[in-house]
Amino acid sequence: MTDVAAAGTCPVVHGAHTSKDGSVKEWWPKGLNLDILAQHDTKTNPLGADFDYREELKKLDVDALVKDVKELLVTSQPWWPADWGHYGGLMIRMAWHSAGTYRIADGRGGGGSGTQRFAPLNSWPDNANLDKARRLLWPIKKKYGNRISWADLMILAGTLSYESMGHKVYGFAFGREDLWHPEKDTYWGSEQEWLAPSDERYGSVDNPSTMENPLAAVQMGLIYVNPTGVNGVPDPLKTAAHVRETFARMAMNDEETVALTAGGHTVGRTHGNGRAESLSPEPEGADITEQGLGWNNHVSRGIGKDTMTSGIEGAWTSNPTRWDNGYFTMLFSHEWELRESPAGAPQWEPVAIAEEDKPFDVEGIARQNPIMTDADMAMIKDPIYREISERFYNDPEYFSEVFARAWFKLTHRDMGPRNRYVGPLAPTEDLIWQDPVPAGKADYDVAAVAQRILSSGLSMTDLVMTAWDSARTYRDSDKRGGANGARIRLAPQRDWHANEPERLNRVLAVYEALSAETGVSVADLIVLGGNLAVQDAARKAGVEVSIPFHPGRGDASQEWTDVDSFAPLEPIHDAFRNYLKKDYTVPAEELMLDRASLMNLTAVEMTCLIGGMRVLGTNFGGTSHGVFTDTVGALTNDFFVTLTDLGYVWEPAGFNAYNLRDRTTGQVRHTATRADLVFGSNSILRSYAEVYAQDDSREKFVHDFVAAWTKVMNADRFDLVAS
Known part of the structure; x- marks a missing residue:
């Protein structure tokens, strides 16, 4: 018999820790959410405030680590067998999908902090079964502990996979430090379902340049493009246009795009020999007994040749565990026609091919047709891509060199300048995308x-x-x-x-x-x-x-x-100087939070800097908005004193413009923008403003402003902390 009384006295609110936000944002969805400035709370870091990853890296035996990773790559595990006995293809995909989320518009994404371990990335459809790759790497992580971050290990595993399969890599740099929770500041799109139609993030899906900024992928849950075609409809020329746009947003030119596409598909394969409905939910939705793994098949075999991942089934080359020119040989040596995978996904297969040119299935049991995705066909259907592809086909050494550099760029772009690179495998050549700066004179008066x-x-x-x-x-x-x-x-x-x-x-x-x-x-x-x-x-x-x-x-x-x-x-908005290049649908205060987040400022630092910049008279164009002081140029706390003064009332005065009117005389004393008034209207920001408005905070305000100013001025001085 059910104990109703006991059930009714459960000591926690049901669903409080598993449902949605369940917080202020659900009640007031239009309220300003400051979480973007509080995401890297040190309390989430289990390593402690004194942990220094660069110091730990000095203890790392790089040669031993490389040896162990390469041995792991060819040691197949029964619970998740390696394709053809080599995990290289899986590890490359993991590294690619970790680094490939980088986008140049806001610099977010990328493999620099190991966030593929967390939602939503760990459960994106495009990352299906990459949870297995990370779990396979766990013995290495366990052995080397804090001397190697997950972020570094994931990229290293992909890079060593290429080396293990015969490719001469350009190099590898350590130095990526792990985060310990999802990045709340990265906007992945507004869609509420995986793989929602591309139309939702385009002005016109036929014009890829109209993709919503700062996004760089065509659909929610994909790294870049849909391999089966735009919205899943095969059309190589249309796909080519989307590939070009998405790779440009990843900071890649046409030659790098072809090299990465070809190099990524020279090894490994896709899996679609099963039924998607037989798979358990993704990691974040999986049962507690799955222990963080997802997409498991408890209905049929579901591993080896019966694995189900993307739905596309097959390898691109005859020798998928060896670096060679087989991708272009296959692409140019055959006519291709649309067919369906066993899972029903559209894929391109050769019209005719000799049996000996077909790759074996992953268990070496039978040969099967090679395949090409719509993105692969774009490499020969688009005139520009075809010209580059032909150049690579005819000059394999050149292709290998271009790919090596493009892979290095893909996996290191978000690390910043070269003086942040750590370890003996890092190349010493300056590359223009690293934004090199020569050392300056330091011994002067x-x-x-x-x-x-x-x-x-x-x-x-x-x-x-x-x-x-x-x-x-x-x-x-x-x-x-x-x-x-x-x-x-x-x-x-x-x-x-x-x-x-x-x-x-x-x-x-x-x-x-x-x-x-x-x-x-x-x-x-x-x-x-x-x-x-x-x-x-x-x-x-x-x-x-x-x-x-x-x-x-x-x-x-x-x-x-x-x-x-x-x-x-280019700053198209800067609340610190009360600047908007034009009118935007996004409120000025939200733009302010995004910029402060990119500058790595806390909410308190942002508040302090705004108040100080106003009284210093630094507004764009010399406007008086928010300059709540009679002593412009003095670093006073007048901005906060005026903002919290109950003797005034605020009233709208046009788009993003407000007047401060004296309650007694009715005179307009000051003008402001939303980026000013939010420090009085938002309860959290007002609490900071009230601290700085206090009579005993005048000196504190100056010292806090100086500290925040110094942080901004030295933000890019990696040489001050680089090992």
């Missing part, structure tokens, strides 16, 4: 140079705005941008609307002349100048501060600046 800046005739506002504009391009997502290199003086940044080119060119002329006279980089001068101006502003507010300055920044050259890849870094 900083105080003397500071005096030269102060006597240059530049205003304090000029100094602050130029330093901010130079540093604000930094993206912690892929470690690009920032003040080092002073690319603000080069194309395309020098002409960005947000940088106010007329004013910027006037300031740069002074800095460039001073650089020529002193030998100090413009990058150092810009940051030092900003620091001097902030110190002066603090002094005017009655607080003496000394901002730490680390010389040694270099000046990048135009030759080593990839103009096209820097274009996505």
